Amino acid sequence: MKQTIRLRVNGDAYEVAVPPWRTLNEVLREDLRLTGTKRGCGDGDCGACTVLLDGRSVTSCLMLAVEAVGHEVTTVEGLATARDALHPVQAEFIAAGAIQCGYCTPGMELSAAYLLSRNPAPTDDEIRRGLSGNLCRCTGYQKIFEAVRRAADRLKEAARPDAAAGDPATGGPAGGDPSGGGARP
Amino acid sequence: MTSRPIGKDVPRVDGWAKATGSALYTDDLSLPGMLHGALLRSPVPHARIAHLDTRRAAALPGVKAVVVGSDLPAVRYGNWRLVPTTQDELALARDKVRFVGDEVAAVAAVDRDTAEEALALIRVEYEPLPAVFDLDAAMAAGAPVLHEATPDNVSVTRKIAFGDLEAGFGASDYVREDTFTVQAVSHAYLEPCATLAQADDLGRITLTTSTQTPYIVQCLLASTLGLRENEVRVVKPAVGGGFGGKMELRPWDVCAAFIARRTGKPVKFTLSREEELATGRRRHPMRLRSRVGFKRDGTLMAKDFQVLLEGGAYNSMGPTATFLVGNFGAMLYRYPAYRYAGAHVYTNHAPAGAMRGFGAPQALFATETQMNMAAEALGIDPIELRLKNAMRPGDEIPDVATVGTCGFSECLERVAEMSGWREKRSQGPGKGGGKGLGIGCYSFITGGVFNWFNTPYPFSAAEVRAYADGTVHLLTMASDIGQGSDTVLQQILAEELGIRMQDIHMTAGDTAMTPKGDLGTWGSRVTLMAGNAVLEAARQVKEELARMVSLRFDLNVVQEVELKDGMVRSKFRPDRGIPFAEAVAMAQKANRGKPVIGRGTYTPRDMGLVTPTFSFGAQVAEVDVDRETGVTRVTKVYTAHDCGTVLNPMAVDGQVHGCIQMGMGYALSEELVMRDGKTVNASFLDYKMPGALDMPECEAVCVETHDPRGPFGAKETGEGPISATAPAIADAVWHASGHRATALPITAEKLLAALDGDDSVAGERRAEASCAVPDPRPRG
Structure with missing residues (x-):
């Protein structure tokens, strides 16, 4: 019943034997042990399982693993390039207080990263729309909106020709405090 | 630094x-040789289990354990350990099932697919029993009985009384009586419940579980397995929200531990969202009757408050809810005389439990809406009416609680200022082109002091x-x-x-x-x-x-x-x-x-029955009501709150925003819709909680007090504000449209029908709906 498939996730190549009905979410979490991708509903309603497929946000619970063959998958584990080199979205989620229970956070961050990759200067309304596929039950979204606005500013800053290293497309370190305000007083 | x-x-x-x-939640964990568990749940609301056959399931290759009620020790559990007669749950049903979703059997297998296949092979014959799905049916003479020890289906009654009620009403110039109804809503924490049990050579258990109360789970799990308390270790990993829905021992904890002890292998259970919404704990639906008397100048004279709580099939945290709703009914204002009677009623629905604000969202939707109705009738501004009666530091609910620090009046002043209340509200109802603003207030406990768990520890x-x-x-x-x-x-x-x-x-x-x-x-x-x-x-x-x-x-x-x-x-x-x-x-x-x-x-000592200290706050909501569609859009929410001294402003803000979001869902869109005992909207597609597009702008200020009982002067902020939001929105809907809602949620369908003069859809309870609380039965 199982078939062997090749997946590319966060730049790494994996070969896994999976039944054809196995979702990408299950394979990421259970076979590849990339448990940063969450499962909140299994119906594609909550967005906690959001990953990027060739840079586009998708709900991994609604996609079969076999459908991801030949595509580049990015999960939350692939957002930061090093412990102290968070994606600006991650850094600002921490700094702005956009995280409470954290269960929606990976999906929310990937939706935000996708939004900013398409629209580097979103309006407040565009931020809301960009996150409308992700449910959060803790924060009332206000601090999440703020984090995305701040991440956009950071990316804009990093994209200036005179700015130092930092690639907004891949979300590499964008200058400033690399731990993203995670620095404690 | x-x-x-x-x-x-x-x-x-x-x-x-x-x-x-990289934060690890329970379902992220997996251990070598780990088994995957699954639960068989009752498809019927009330039935006797006539026959259970697990042989085919047990014979399926890969299945390592099939467990039914008779395999487990017959130890009933429940959080109210202080009163063992309230402990009415078994992890797996023994003789009968009492709600759709009641756990009947558990399976553990080498993988999830096998476990689910095994569930389908279990044969259960149910002898259906008549079921009760609402308060009136459950309390009717001769109603079907859920628990033999509770022949009238009323499992708990509580009373609070002080002052001379008759004199208070006698001296009142204006008395009104209203009935309010509120619905069941889900905690809807994003992380579904999960549990992972390991046993050692002596059968001692380590349970990693998505819980907000490790100690309670430890004690109750030990008692259900016949172990000593410290032969169970409970570990709380990262938890994806709880809101009161993860504060009890649950059947999957018991089954995982039991199977781990039997097989010697680690066992994990993870619930689906459908299980969570269809069978999980929920906020108590209630019917609340409130009679309140005022002097012509707005001085409160007396309040008579009767509340029926629909508890569902088991007590859960119902005994606390039954008391707290009466406590919160007496908060915020200085009632010279007050009487409360509450009853917790069993029905064949999934049990209600504790949920953020516990008892206050219901009590304060009634209290605050009635204050707004009275203000209208008395011709007094609602904020002025509140200021006239607001609790002050040192006030007492005799024999129940004492108010320590209290910045309530200042909160009222501040929220009036922030929102431009006096100017915006000067316009009459329905005159603002669909726009309106309204007020609601709250007070909440900073920790409970009543030792219902009967802990011998701090x-x-x-x-x-x-x-x-x-x-x-x-x-x-x-x-x-x-x-x-x-x-x-x-x-x-x-x-x-x-x-x-x-x-x-x-x-x-x-x-x-x-x-x-x-x-x-x-x-x-x-x-x-x-x-x-x-x-x-x-x-x-x-x-x-x-x-x-x-x-x-x-x-x-x-x-x-x-x-x-x-x-x-x-x-x-x-x-x-x-x-x-x-x-x-x-x-x-x-x-x-x-x-x-x-x-x-x-450990709190000599602090009454309720809490060391109360938070206070006032909230104003602005809405836009579309007269054509009945859709209410909340555009801005202003909050002024007294949470003592603020220890972390960013964290406090986050709690206030989260309360507003949950309170707004309660007001407008969230409801677990039940039909014949089944939850019909058991998905996030159909269960409508506010999303990124729905949230209003939120502006909050802290009216700081310094509470001598809190560390560095702090009081609570995580639950209180939720109770203000629904009445504030309901009042704003009235101001915007002229319709005064006494039932939640105020959906577009209900509001449109009400504005069109059709009462049948609006779901508003007629005045004759009974809230009579029966006298407590003598207990044997």
Whole structure:
């Protein structure tokens, strides 16, 4: 019943034997042990399982693993390039207080990263729309909106020709405090 | 780097782990040889189990255990350990099932597919029994009985009374009586419940579970398995929200532990969202009747409050809800006379339990809406009417609770100012082109003092170990489930010891590794109770280190030693001091290497029946009602709240915003819709909680008080504000449209029907709906 498939996730190549009905979410979490991708509903309603497929946000619970063959998958584990080199979205989620229970956070961050990759200067309304596929039950979204606005500013800053290293497309370190305000007083 | 984190926007200590996806929640864990569990649930609301055949399931290759009710010890459990007759649950049904979703059997297999296949092979014959789905049916004479020990289906009654009610109403110029109804809603925490059990050679259990109350789970699990309390270790990993829905022992905990003991293999259960919504705990639906009397000038004279709580099939936290709704009915205003009677009624629905605000959202939707109705009738501005009657510091609910600090009046003034209330509200209802604004207020407990769990341990405890390398280890059973208590407790410790946050390492929520005890996360108790325990432990360390410095520098006895900026030094002569690490090393040397450890506990004593101290707040909501569609859009919410002294403004803001979101869902869109005992909207597609597009702009200010009972003066903020939102929105809907809702949620369909003059759809209870609370039965 199982078939062997090749997946590319966060730049790494994996070969896994999976039944054809196995979702990408299950394979990421259970076979590849990339448990940063969450499962909140299994119906594609909550967005906690959001990953990027060739840079586009998708709900991994609604996609079969076999459908991801030949595509580049990015999960939350692939957002930061090093412990102290968070994606600006991650850094600002921490700094702005956009995280409470954290269960929606990976999906929310990937939706935000996708939004900013398409629209580097979103309006407040565009931020809301960009996150409308992700449910959060803790924060009332206000601090999440703020984090995305701040991440956009950071990316804009990093994209200036005179700015130092930092690639907004891949979300590499964008200058400033690399731990993203995670620095404690 | 400041060493004074209190009062600052300190980012969460678990922020990095959560932002990078490396925080581990229960379902993220897996162990070698681990079995996957699944639960068979009743498809019928009320039935006798005539026959159960598990042979085919057990024979399926890969199935390692099939468990039914008769396999488990017949020990009933429930959180109200103080009153064992209230403990009415079994992990798996033995003789009968009482709601759609009641657990009947558990399977564990080598993988999830096999476990699910095995469930389908279990044969159960049900003999259907008549079922009751609402208060009236459940309380009717001759109604079907859910639990034999409770022949009238009324499992709990509670009363509160003070003052001369008759005299109060007699002296009133204006008396009104209204009935309110509120619906069941889901906690809808994003992380579905999960549990992972391991057994050792002696059958002792380690249970990693998504819980807000490790100690309660430890004790009750031990009792259901016939183990001693400390033969069970409960570990709380990262938890994806709880809101009151994860504060009990649950069937999957029992089944996982039981199967782990039987098979010797680790066992994990993870619930689906459908299971969560269709069968999980929910907020108590209630019918509330309130009669209230005023003088012509608006002075409150008396209130008679009767409430029926629909509890569903089991008690869960119902006994607390039945009391608290009466307590909250007496809060906010100075009632010279008050009478409350409440009854908790069994029905064949999934049980209701504790949920954020516990008892207050229901009581205050009724209270606050009625205040707004009375203000309208008396021709007094609703904020003026509240100011006239507002509770003040030192007020009492006789024999129940005392109000400590109270910034309620100031909250009312501030929210009026912020929202431009007096100008915007001067326009009559329905005159603002669909726009309107309304008010609702709240008060909430900062931790509960009633020992319903009958714990023989402190309510909270903390141990602080200071090391000679300058680091400090904080150990506490307090449970961060997302609200941020780990961060706040570390702030408290860093502040008191004058060290940096990154000097602290923390172990929390582990019943084997952290000091006993802690009752968990509920009732907005953690900052105050665990915070005070941390403070006490820190002060012991501080005292020991101060002694060293006094000796070392031969300080005058009148000189204070302070711990600040990583130093232990004379406050008067800061040059006379040594680094924290050095002071610890000195203390150890002076004590033949004995480690420097502080141990703190907190147990409330002589604080009435309710809480050490109450929060207060006032909220104004602005809405836009579309007369064509009936859709209400909340455009802005203003909050002025008294949460004592603010320890972390960013965290406080986050709690207020989260309350508004949940309160708004309660007001407008959320409802578990039941039909013939089944939850028909058991998905996030159909269960409508507010999303990113729905949230209004939120503006909040803190009216700071300094509460002597809270650490650094703090009170609660995580639950109170939720109760103000629904009445504020309902009042704004009235102001915008002229329709006064007395039932929630105010859906577009109901509002449109009401505005069109069709009462049948609106779901408003007619005045004759009974809220009569029966007298308590004599108990054998």
